[in-house]
Amino acid sequence: MMTSKTSKYFNSKKSSGTRGPPTKRPNSEVANTSAEEMTLILSELDEIKSDMVKHSDIETIVTSIVTEIMKVHMEEFDKRLNEIEEKNDKIKGHLQEQIDGLSMENEVLREKLAEKNKQIMEQKTTISDAMRIAQEAQVRSNYNEQYSRKSNIKIYGMKEEKKEDTPEEVIRMLSDVANVVLREDEIVAAHRIPGRAGQNRPILLKVKNTSVKSRIMKKRSEVKKSVHGLRLADDVTKLNSSLIDRLNAHDSIESAWYFNGNIYGKAVISDRRIQFDIYDDIPKKSE
Structure with a gap:
């Protein structure tokens, strides 16, 4: 950058060139003038040089600015990071509380489930024992019921008459069809029992003992062949x-x-x- 002195110097030189041919000066005057001009120029150059910013200064300034900017950003980043960490810590703490609560509930449920399983196993054992006892009781009951029927005979297909004397009709049928002699004192009971709709009701014959029953049942095939639909069966x-x-x-x-x-x-x-x-x-x- 030019100073005011330098500008005046060059302007004076320029303006002097527009006039007519200069007058010739003495050598001593020319020498003095040149020395002054050089001194003036050197002085102006020193001023210009002192006014110029060094490259190293620029680097220092830029580095300082960048460092300051980075410092501000780092502070902001640290602040945001701390906020995020605090928020995450709160969330983590809340989740941990929920996990701990669920763990306690899970443990309680496990204990309850174990207790329920124990009760179920006990109930299964009880039910199994009860079923076994019930089956044994039913087997015995069925055996006793069957034993009570050991002297019984069911007669199917025998024509039903109004106001019939069932024991007398049975004695007559066995005598006529199977040639079996059955006395009245050998009959404990003889009566009709429910049967299929539209058909003759079966007769339940209870005789005195198994010997009498055996004598009658030996003729069952003859009874079956004699009359269509007529047959003898065990009760x-x-x-x-x-x-x-x-x-x-x-x-x-x-x-x-x-x-x-x-x-x-x-x-x-x-x-x-x-x-x-x-x-x-x-x-x-x-x-």
């Missing part, structure tokens, strides 16, 4: 009758029947005669 309990049906329907059993208070089945594979009860495992027992 089997409902449970035993259902067992016979299940045995006849099973692939491992060839045939099933009642004899002398018990149920039997003939196995297909072994060809054995096997006695069954109402709760027996048919496949396992017929192996």
Whole structure:
């Protein structure tokens, strides 16, 4: 940058060039003038040099500015980071409280579940024992019921008459059809029982003992052949009758029947005669 002195100097030189040819000065005057001009120029250059900013100063200034900016940003970053960490700590603490609460609830539930499982196992044992006892009781009850029917005979297909004397009609039928002599004193009871709608009701005949029954049942095939639909059968309990049906329907059993208070089945594979009860495992027992 030029100073005012330098500007005046160059302007004076320029303006002097516009005039006519300069007058010739003495050598001593020219020498003095040149020395002054050089001194003036050097002085102006020193001023200009002193006014100029060094490159190293610029780097220092820029570095200082950047450092200050970075410091401000770092402070802001640290502040934001601390806020985030505080927020995360609060969230973490809240979640930890929830986790601890859930852990306690889970432990309580585990204890309750263990107690319930224990109760269930006890109940299962109790139920299993009760079922076993009930089955044993039903087996005994079925056996006793079947035993009480050991002297009974069911007569199917015998024509029903109004105001009939059932014992007398049974005695007459057995004598006429099977040539069996049955006395009145050998009959304990004889009466009609419910049957299928539209058909003659069956007769339940209870005789004095199994010997009398055996004498009559030996003629069952003759009775069956004599009159269509007429037949003699053992008085089997409902449970035993259902067992016979299940045995006849099973692939491992060839045939099933009642004899002398018990149920039997003939196995297909072994060809054995096997006695069954109402709760027996048919496949396992017929192996």
